[in-house]
Amino acid sequence: MAAYLPLELITEILTKLPVKSLHRFKCVSKSWNSIITSSKFIKQHLHQTLISNTNTNIMISTNYIVSSAISTVKFRFEIVNHPLDHLPNRSPGTITGSVHGVFLLIDSSTKTLCLFNPSNKTQRLIPPSPSRKPAVVFKLVEVFGFGYDGITDDYKVVRLAEWEIFGYFDRESSVYSMRNDSWESVNDETVSYTLQEFNGVAVDSTFWFVMSSSNSDSMLKCFDLRTSTFSLVDFPDLDNDIGEVMVSLRSLRGCLCLLVSYHKYRADPDNKFTGNPFYNHEFLYADVWEMNESKWVKLFKIRKNEIRKDCMYLRLVTYSKDMKSVLIEVDSNWYGWYDLVTKKFKRVPVQGLEAVEDSPYVAYPYVETLVSVVNNKVVSKKGGTRPKMIIKKNDFLSSGFKLKL
Template identity: 25%
Template sequence: MSDYLPDECLTEVLVRVPVKSLMRFRCVAKTWHSLISSPAFIATHLNHARHKASHGERSKLQDQIILFRHYSACEYADEDDHGYRTWITSDEEECFALHKDDESFPHSPTLNLKPPHNMWSGQYFPIVGLMNGIVCLVDWSRCIFWNPSLNTTMETSFRTGAGTFFRPVMHIFGLGCDPITNDLKLVRLAYLKKNVVPPVVEIFTLVTKSWREVAAPGPMYILVQSKSSPQAFVSGAFHWVAHTPPGQGSSSNVIVAFDMENEVFYEIALPSCLSSKPHLNMTVVLLNGSLVLVPDNEVYGDSYYSNSVWIMKEYGVVESWTKLFDIDIGEQGVRRVITFRNNGELLLNSDGKELLSYEPYTRETRDLHFKVRPSDGTSYETGSYFVDTHMESLVLLNEAHRPRLVGRIS
């Protein structure tokens, strides 16, 4: 039948087909295999998926799928039909799973996934972000791009400071997409000495599969990055909270952005009441496409942090910064805001390592009955939490196949 359909019509049909089915359809005919595997079709399929997500073409928000990662032995509550609760402790491991963003989260995954890498020294890979269906994980020497829908990965080593005996004192990452070419880009800022700016800036593009140094000068700030928060990529740029290096005059805080198309840095001012706060324990995330400042008490080891949440209602307009609310969970301290949920609640990690969902306007806190059990001598449990919206894509289709699915939950 496909012999009688023009390629344009066939493409219009197939871009609406889920990835799993497309993998089977490649066996229908050589022409179908060639079409589905082509870069042009992969880009068209991705654009269609992004259009659906951005225009809310889902029947219900609860149908949206999220990727959830946590590490270490966790305790969760299991209730029977009579409401009797039993606490169960899982084995110590790194866990990835897909969930519906509804009342079943985080106890009823729709699909369990194996990590796309081998663990080493009991450490987990920080997640830079999730974009175009690709998860980006990093350690001190390498980066892994992983497509959970296809179970394919691509690994690359860093250029600067990747050797065993030399590495930067800190490196910061940003994951974004060139709005013109749709090419996925990873920017890396390597601080070679403590509190010395500017850092070396390098960029990796998925199309070229290679690193190169960015020509534009690096920022004269120390950038901070939450351990595993969803990416703050909007208006074609990645965003970080940043501060002046210690010992260089009065403290100053800004948002530093990196334009993925033009590959240049620029600054966005913070609300005036936050711009000169020392040890500003905040990070930047997204809410409905707007920049939002949220508390992050893991950024610094300092006792001071803000519990307020601010939104920039009009991108780049400093006067549009508006305080949304304060987070009040009683005697429990806020360790980290993980993300905003589809129902408007915040997913929080408390000082007691509990996973909480917080309704900001009623100030009601729901215990999700899921917490990290402390491991001997470790401090990375809470930072391993990562939650972000998952979207199927064919990106990395032509990479080596690696079977990573554990199994669908019945």
């Protein structure tokens, strides 16, 4: 006698499964396919994934996009099909942090923006942002942030741009709405600070950008997606007398985290490392701060002898599932887990990065989700966009197909 489970119980079980399994189970029956592809289930699965902190991975983009499940034993990276591969003269490209498993990919050479979910292979080309920037400028700084507005249930991209022309500076800000598939200019009434070339970090419904002033003071610019307003926030008290300071922003545990690295100048009398931006800055230690209820709280300190004697630069990646360790990217080339209790660092072997090991890279954590960003445009081989072709059943059957046994 066949046993039947209530539909509610089946749905509850499916929300706890990884994305790869769900893609296979869509073929079980029409009812299962209907459940898994429904917007309600996609949100339920996303919620379950976020609260359980499962299906976590890291992604790296240089000449390729590679991804690996997060592990304490070994990272095994595999190449992910790049959604902009068909663009002529495509640059290695950059990625911003993931929101609900979706990345913003930026191709600097073609000025192409693309939303991409590597878990379900959906993608969306973003139309160019309208701009009043002159055709020729002396210097242009353009940064982006990608996040989620929980009030309107909408994924948004924020673009900040500054340029200089004939000794005068100008700037503009705009927001792209995935729901509306359009850009909208936003007013920025904050005092003038120089925009740094770091893409924004999304935390909850806010973006954070690094700014600096003429007297070398640094601040953070915050953009609230819910109110479309900007504000400025001071950095925590830094040890400015130590030497050179380098900062790195990340969203960890749902909070804004700031890693402040302190360096001292290291002479290179033989000029052996000319052109290496890291060599002349010897790493001393780093403080990690967290923004908690609009206040900076120092979480921990990482000392040079706890990592490696010749390390030069650190970047936070993500916490372990038990929150007792943090994954650290060292010198943009290798990884290790730093135990917050024992203050010990353990390097993690890496497999599958041979194709990009000569280039520095930045790792971004993400979770596997079913969130779709698909639209009706695809990338053409000539670099433009065209409507996505819809094949009717009769057209498909008449065009013929190959069956592999």
